[in-house]
Amino acid sequence: xxxxxxxxxxxxxxxxxxxxxxxxxxxxxxxxxxxxxxxxxxxxxxxxxxxxxxxxxxxxxxxxxxxxxxxxxxxxxxxxxxxxxxxxxxxxxxxxxxxxxxxxxxxxxxxxxxxxxxxxxxxxxxxxxxxxxxxxxxxxxxxxxxxxxxxxxxxxxxxxxxxxxxxxxxxxxxxxxxxxxxxxxxxxxxxxxxxxxxxxxxxxxxxxxxxxxxxxxxxxxxxxxxxxxxxxxxxxxxxxxxxxxxxxxxxxxxxxxxxxxxxxxxxxxxxxxxxxxxxxxxxxxxxxxxxxxxxxxxxxxxxxxxxxxxxxxxxxxxxxxxxxxxxxxxxxxxxxxxxxxxxxxxxxxxxxxxxxxxxxxxxxxxxxxxxxxxxxxxxxxxxxxxxxxxxxxxxxxxxxxxx
Amino acid sequence: xxxxxxxxxxxxxxxxxxxxxxxxxxxxxxxxxxxxxxxxxxxxxxxxxxxxxxxxxxxxxxxxxxxxxxxxxxxxxxxxxxxxxxxxxxxxxxxxxxxxxxxxxxxxxxxxxxxxxxxxxxxxxxxxxxxxxxxxxxxxxxxxxxxxxxxxxxxxxxxxxxxxxxxxxxxxxxxxxxxxxxxxxxxxxxxxxxxxxxxxxxxxxxxxxxxxxxxxxxxxxxxxxxxxxxxxxxxxxxxxxxxxxxxxxxxxxxxxxxxxxxxxxxxxxxxxxxxxxxxxxxxxxxxxxxxxxxxxxxxxxxxxxxxxxxxxxxxxxxxxxxxxxxxxxxxxxxxxxxxxxxxxxxxxxxxxxxxxxxxxxxxxxxxxxxxxxxxxxxxxxxxxxxxxxxxxxxxxxxxxxxxxxxxxxxxxxxxxxxxxxxxxxxxxxxxxxxxxx
Numbered sequence: 001x002x003x004x005x006x007x008x009x010x011x012x013x014x015x016x017x018x019x020x021x022x023x024x025x026x027x028x029x030x031x032x033x034x035x036x037x038x039x040x041x042x043x044x045x046x047x048x049x050x051x052x053x054x055x056x057x058x059x060x061x062x063x064x065x066x067x068x069x070x071x072x073x074x075x076x077x078x079x080x081x082x083x084x085x086x087x088x089x090x091x092x093x094x095x096x097x098x099x100x101x102x103x104x105x106x107x108x109x110x111x112x113x114x115x116x117x118x119x120x121x122x123x124x125x126x127x128x129x130x131x132x133x134x135x136x137x138x139x140x141x142x143x144x145x146x147x148x149x150x151x152x153x154x155x156x157x158x159x160x161x162x163x164x165x166x167x168x169x170x171x172x173x174x175x176x177x178x179x180x181x182x183x184x185x186x187x188x189x190x191x192x193x194x195x196x197x198x199x200x201x202x203x204x205x206x207x208x209x210x211x212x213x214x215x216x217x218x219x220x221x222x223x224x225x226x227x228x229x230x231x232x233x234x235x236x237x238x239x240x241x242x243x244x245x246x247x248x249x250x251x252x253x254x255x256x257x258x259x260x261x262x263x264x265x266x267x268x269x270x271x272x273x274x275x276x277x278x279x280x281x282x283x284x285x286x287x288x289x290x291x292x293x294x295x296x297x298x299x300x301x302x303x304x305x306x307x308x309x310x311x312x313x314x315x316x317x318x319x320x321x322x323x324x325x326x327x328x329x330x331x332x333x334x335x336x337x338x339x340x341x342x343x344x345x346x347x348x349x350x351x352x353x354x355x356x357x358x359x360x361x362x363x364x365x366x367x368x369x370x371x372x373x374x375x376x377x378x379x380x381x382x383x384x385x386x387x388x389x390x391x392x393x394x395x396x397x398x399x400x401x402x403x
Numbered sequence: 404x405x406x407x408x409x410x411x412x413x414x415x416x417x418x419x420x421x422x423x424x425x426x427x428x429x430x431x432x433x434x435x436x437x438x439x440x441x442x443x444x445x446x447x448x449x450x451x452x453x454x455x456x457x458x459x460x461x462x463x464x465x466x467x468x469x470x471x472x473x474x475x476x477x478x479x480x481x482x483x484x485x486x487x488x489x490x491x492x493x494x495x496x497x498x499x500x501x502x503x504x505x506x507x508x509x510x511x512x513x514x515x516x517x518x519x520x521x522x523x524x525x526x527x528x529x530x531x532x533x534x535x536x537x538x539x540x541x542x543x544x545x546x547x548x549x550x551x552x553x554x555x556x557x558x559x560x561x562x563x564x565x566x567x568x569x570x571x572x573x574x575x576x577x578x579x580x581x582x583x584x585x586x587x588x589x590x591x592x593x594x595x596x597x598x599x600x601x602x603x604x605x606x607x608x609x610x611x612x613x614x615x616x617x618x619x620x621x622x623x624x625x626x627x628x629x630x631x632x633x634x635x636x637x638x639x640x641x642x643x644x645x646x647x648x649x650x651x652x653x654x655x656x657x658x659x660x661x662x663x664x665x666x667x668x669x670x671x672x673x674x675x676x677x678x679x680x681x682x683x684x685x686x687x688x689x690x691x692x693x694x695x696x697x698x699x700x701x702x703x704x705x706x707x708x709x710x711x712x713x714x715x716x717x718x719x720x721x722x723x724x725x726x727x728x729x730x731x732x733x734x735x736x737x738x739x740x741x742x743x744x745x746x747x748x749x750x751x752x753x754x755x756x757x758x759x760x761x762x763x764x765x766x767x768x769x770x771x772x773x774x775x776x777x778x779x780x781x782x783x784x785x786x787x788x789x790x791x792x793x794x795x796x797x798x799x800x801x802x803x804x805x806x807x808x809x810x811x812x813x814x815x816x817x818x819x820x821x822x823x824x825x826x827x828x829x830x831x832x833x834x835x836x837x838x839x840x
Contacts, residue, residue, distance in 0.1 A: 016823075020732040027725050031718055038714075063509040063521050065581045102605075113637035159641070189637060225581065226627070257509040257521045273792035278711045280791060281440065282718075284784070288432050289722055296729035299425060303736030358710050 029344025033372035051202035054264040066255020087237030092134040096125035103205030122214035123204025142197035166197040170213035297383040313398035322392035329388035412765035430773030433726030435780025456698035465692035488654035499659040508580035524614035542574035542589035553623035558589040563613040597797040603705040750833035758829040766821030774813025
């Protein structure tokens with residue numbers, strides 16, 4: 001019915017064309033399935049919920065060089081001014097800006113240093129009772145810091161240790177796998193702190209960290225000549241608030257530099273620039289690769305038809321229908337493509353193994369190979385269709401004419 | 404004969420314009436994609452200081468206690484402790500060496516229209532400029548006494564000089580950095596490197612600092628470290644002095660070792676130094692380990708060329724292979740179609756070799772055209788890379804090597820693809836075609 005035997009015989013007479021097509025389809029399958037997998041991996045990473053409404057948050061940095069003000073007081077004034085700008089929901093001085101790629105991390109343990117004991121790594125930031133509201137993260141358990149729990153390391157040089165801490169759920173789940181981390185005591189170096197609140201989800205400074213969602217907020221305000229502020233605005237208000245920050249800050253006190261006024265979304269995209277680039281390049285690679293392969297199938301079929309014009313004419317003269325001619329080329333192509341896809345799937349698997357060694361990726365899932373193989377097959381058959389239709393239009397008289 | 408073949412190739416191109424154009428397009432896309440990823444790779448892996456990269460070394464000392472595991476690739480610290488850096492800077496050998504730390508200030512002038520701004524600065528000793536071949540436009544590096552006394556002197560680069568003063572020789576003038584006044588003693592040409600190889604701790608593609616000042620100011624003025632600080636054991640740190648005495652890593656160090664002999668001597672010196680320190684109670688280890696990394700080793704250690712780039716280059720070359728298989732098929736088709744004509748030429752006395760040569764010239768022409776168009780495509784690709792993020796502004800460009808490589812890769816791959824079709828066609832037996840005419 002499908003005339004497979006004569007098709008194979010014909011193919012064996014001109015092997016090179018078939019082999020070339022097979023190679024193209026095999027390599028295409030191998031590359032596309034792996035590239036698609038890397039793309040999906042990066043997309044999941046880039047699209048993950050950080051816990052923040054990034055479009056409503058921004059940060060800026062202040063470097064004070066003037067020595068004629070008391071920085072502790074100045075910060076209070078700055079915060080009060082920021083919170084009054086129309087469109088601002090809350091603002092807070094903060095050390096370690098989430099998603100920025102720079103900050104502090106440490107191991108927090110069940111025993112004070114230098115005793116041995118379980119330690120869990122977490123990115124930590126310093127903030128006051130406004131920190132939670134400014135970042136816009138929700139407590140799932142416990143309570144916020146009260147005013148008197150905030151420790152100020154100010155210009156007087158006194159350094160008391162904070163006694164409480166707010167932790168992310170990811171951290172408490174790892175620190176206390178049996179659950180119920182609220183109220184427990186952990187140690188920062190040799191100092192005990194009690195967990196008084198648990199945040200459902202918030203990312204720390206490094207999204208690429210092995211534990212990106214292990215975060216602690218420590219109720220500490222360090223007044224220094226270099227300060228970072230975080231501001232949250234009402235939706236759609238951020239751009240206009242950001243535009244006036246520098247002037248408003250300078251108007252309050254001008255012996256300082258206000259710099260790096262950047263939205264959280266921008267911080268994140270800067271940190272992830274490498275992943276975005278990889279994503280884009282792979283998408284382009286897949287698209288052109290499929291186009292080039294389609295072009296190859298198309299060209300090769302055209303060539304085969306022109307070589308076999310006489311035979312096609314003869315078949316038509318002997319009574320073959322147009323549909324039989326089209327079927328012939330479709331079956332021929334399908335045979336080559338399927339062999340190419342089988343080889344390509346094995347190659348995809350092997351390439352996936354190599355990539356696993358380079359990246360910390362899981363094994364290439366079979367679904368990616370199967371889906372790619374089916375798509376490549378469809379693409380290949382589609383590229384054959386137009387030339388095959390042309391072949392079907394060859395007049396039977398061709399066969400007689402040129403003899 | 405060559406021009407004649409070129410002429411024949413051009414005629415052949417015009418005779419089947421669609422197929423020929425498709426072939427040129429296929430090779431152009433293949434080369435374009437490959438050159439895009441290869442250019443980025445090339446810029447990232449390029450030697451940033453070719454005249455000296457084998458003489459500049461960043462030593463690593465294994466200071467952590469026996470049994471402590473660091474998170475780095477080789478388990479050794481990426482930077483040095485302050486005390487080791489100072490001790491090595493005061494060592495008798497080698498002749499040129501410098502510790503180095505990044506810091507930063509707000510920059511402002513007493514009376515000026517220039518708005519105060521912030522700038523990163525680098526703390527080094529006076530030999531830094533000589534070590535990294537930095538060229539002075541005005542003035543010179545500070546004196547040995549300045550290094551010893553922590554004098555408030557600075558060397559700035561031309562960029563900052565223009566920003567502050569609009570250019571000119573401003574040696575001798577003073578500027579304010581935070582609450583201190585510093586005198587300019589030299590102005591260097593702006594350091595034009597796109598890989599910050601001398602300090603890779605905060606990203607490899609950062610710009611060099613615009614201000615340089617004596618390393619001794621770190622302790623004298625308690626300057627902040629704007630780079631990374633890493634510790635591995637619990638150390639109370641309440642005062643700045645605690646930080647200076649600690650086992651934390653936050654200082655970089657470079658030594659210039661002109662030859663293998665100097666390198667060996669320095670290695671022996673480092674070993675002796677560690678043994679001496681061991682007597683003082685540091686380096687609690689069974690085995691003392693040091694490493695001397697030249698610039699290339701250092702870039703490798705910090706994975707300046709990321710895995711992504713390596714994978715992209717590999718995938719691009721596989722893509723190029725697909726394009727070649729494609730072209731091979733099309734060439735085969737094109738050449739075989741012409742078999743009757745070749746049969747006649749053979750019958751008229753053309754040798755196999757001449758026919759072969761003619762077809763190789765033809766594929767080279769296709770390669771050349773494809774390669775040229777490929778440059779255009781890769782420029783488009785590089786523009787796309789630059790648009791992704793400003794980090795890539797200086798990296799996603801083509802230098803002369805890559806520009807030249809494009810047509811070469813295109814022609815070579817076209818010839819490889821064309822060999823088989825050319826060989827097939829030159830074996831044409833004249834008799835068959837003469838018969839059928």
